[in-house]
Amino acid sequence: MIRSLGLILAACWAVTGWAATEPYGYPFDDPFVATVVGTPEADRAKFSVHVPTKRDSLTVFKDREVPDFLFYEARLRYSYALQDKPAPLVFLIAGTGGAYNGGHISAQAKAFYSAGFHVVSLSSPTIPNFIVAASRTSVTGHAVYDAEDLYHVMELIQAKLLKKTKITDYFLTGYSLGGFNAAYVSWVDSQRKRFNFKRVLLINPPVSLYNSISLLDRMLENIPGGVDNFDSYYNGIVSAFGKLYVRAKRLDFSEDFLFQVYQALQPRNEELAALIGLSFRFSSAHLAFAADIMNDYGYVKPKNVRFTRNTDPGVYREVVFRLGFTDYFHDYFYPYYKKLDPSLDRHRMVEDMSLKHIEDYLRNADNIYVMHNHNDLILEQGEIDFFPRVFGERAKIYPTGGHLGNMEYRDNVEHMVKVFTSALDGQPL
């Protein structure tokens, strides 16, 4: 009996040892924890190089009228870092609500710069700066329009950089919505061929935009007492943040701050979900408000009310914080694009805003790779299967990590860089 047990154990050990050469060491199994906390400092990829990042901005449309209230968004801001010799260039696209200088995108820039690439960091089309300065319609979130706008911006930046350096090859990556954007930008490039991307990497992209925004809007239902309690919840978060600050002996906003907050408070999953929902609510409110101001659409601001540089947005701001991505989709986004294309219907709009819409292209484009997590919170049940089915070997699915939680984990960063460097050596990966 004991001997057979021993045999079974030995067999199990042998099988696990054979199946996984090394178990995946990302520390958080829970997707909510992973999404909020990310990767603790000790488990991150480390690079000692200094990245010579330059901030720059450009006028995308010469004849664009910029509303007074958003006067400071007239030029599109971005950053770049160049090697001092000819090198391949990586375009990075930030995720929902993310700017060119945010945490994730800066970490990516550092990793690729260290590996010998020029890097260009671009903001998500969902932030006010892009909406005002670089979107043709200023109603962003559209798979094709956003991709064409990004493409236009990338061409302008390419022209500027070619005056400063030599670029040997082009690469493209993005995370979250930026990954979705990258897929469509690559699709646009397959027709226009200005870049001929050597490889494209999609990190934790949504499959269907509508499914993902519905999931994210619903996260706010986890607010204790429901969405109607939004104001008091918001106030609670502000004061909770304050209390921690008072309790801390010394406050430094090191990278590990959120992790320490998490350890101190041990919030329950519902609270973490509400926090994630809140952070996306900020993005949707900023997006809808900027789009409304740009077009005088009358979404929350009456059409005949004009904001000056000094206007207090007051009650309109409170209204827009109560509205989610799905409200924007149904009551601004869809009607706006329906006017441009009367043949459009709501169902088709939902279907079109999806990677499935370009599934055949993605299946056959053997330069497009994916990194994703099995427990990503922005995907509906079963949606993750889309990636292995369409990309086959080119999709790497991690067991844990939630939404972007493991993006800065050392194994992930190593894989991310290798997807691009292996193409330079002419290796498959």
Place this chain on the structure above:
Amino acid sequence: MSYPASRLVQYLLLAPLLLVAGCSTTPIQEGDTVEEAFFTPEQILGEDTGTYEDKQVYDPWQGFNRTMYRFNYYFDKYIFLPAVIGYFKITPDPVEEGIHNFFRNIQDLTTLYNSILQLNGEKTLNTTTRLLVNSTVGLLGFLDIASDVPRSDEDFGQTLGYWGMGPGPYLVLPVLGPSSVRDGIGQGVDWLYYNEVRRRTTSMETWQETGMDLLRAVDLRAHVKFLYYETNSPFEYELVRMLWTSKRELDIKR
């Protein structure tokens, strides 16, 4: 009273005057009646408008404040930041750090008198230790030898708050940025104190004092990690107002 201090006081007195010059915060309405937006406040908010914590910051001079906020953006962009970048370019890193320590040591003087006024024994002791060690062994503060002794930042605005004075109206000061009437007064008093101490302990010419003040301003800006209009929020003014106000409340409690 030295020249720069009197100018600061002039600014403070000027604030309400500029306010009178008028900077309206109401939007411009075209036509007689306001058209209805798709989502109206009545429909979405019902009765509970104005319940955000950040709306509870008392900001009656908002028109002036928003104008000043914008002025500070331009000042930062065209004067302050280029000066900081130039300073970084011409100064070797160890010198920058030494200068930063030097001004922090001077700042400790302000912390010291305010710790005493707040009857805080621990902070008074620690700050005295830091000042004594750093001003002597630390070569006038250029080296932070006493870095193991906890450092705190206390100013006269916090002292007033400690003794129960409320912040009063929110106030965006030219160049200095977010403040309140209480903290504005505090900044003025700290400035007078600093000038008085400097006048009594050194024999600098006015141009030397001005040079030192400019260098201090550049050093201060170099260590504030904030860029105007880079929060990606169309509601940055409200965001900064809320964060600043709660930060000050917490500073007072600490």
